[in-house]
Amino acid sequence: MEKLIAQRTISVNEEGYLTDFSQWTKEIGEGIAKEQDIAMTDRHWEVIDYIHDKFQKEEPLSIRGIKKSGVINIKEFYKLFPGGPLKKATMIAGIPKPKSCI
């Protein structure tokens, strides 16, 4: 389905995840974050950069990976993206929701 965000029409799935990463811009990320009641800071963007890096390398994301990332620890990750951090951070980053159980 289509959705208007940051004055642009993007296609998303029923959960609100972008279905085409090429449509993603920082403004769209910011708009999705706002809908999730998250105000993006430089620290948030550092995490999004890490997530994009993993996505481009086609490496799966996991909470254990966050622990080892050297970018952020798990406690801060939960604080920055409250209520399901990996789920929310990937949505803001414009990539699919991780399928892993861990």
Place this chain on the structure above:
Amino acid sequence: MSKTKVRKMMFILSKATIENVYAAFIMANGARMEGIESEIFFTFFGLEAIQKKKLEHLRVATVGNPAMHIPTMLGGLPGVEALATSMMKKEMEKLDMPPVGEFLEILSDSGCRLWACKLAMDMFHLKEKDLIDEIEGILTIGDFYNRADAEGTQLLFI
């Protein structure tokens, strides 16, 4: 975003075989990842999973476990349990599943609350210093029930 009515998952872990411990950990962690509160109450043999000296030595049960597909007599032979355990640990590592100690750190950092059962602690003559630092306290089952304070709380016995 999320339609779930589950707000809080509370696990009572009473066993120390690897498959049961991981079941509790994965479900408790999975809850946190979905924005659901989670807590684990370690009782009876479940206490093995939070004892500093024991937690990295948990094993898979090879006797009395028909899903192992080996004869029970064979499962009881010396070394079989250790072999099955190391094979299972290798498979888990392939899936990037953390070892028990690291998993407990992840759970604690993720905001999963970890408790030890008072009665079982007394029964096994355990002291708080025998347990990992991530354990927040020693509770009675009544204390644990009283923590089920949110609408949409589920309790699960493992």
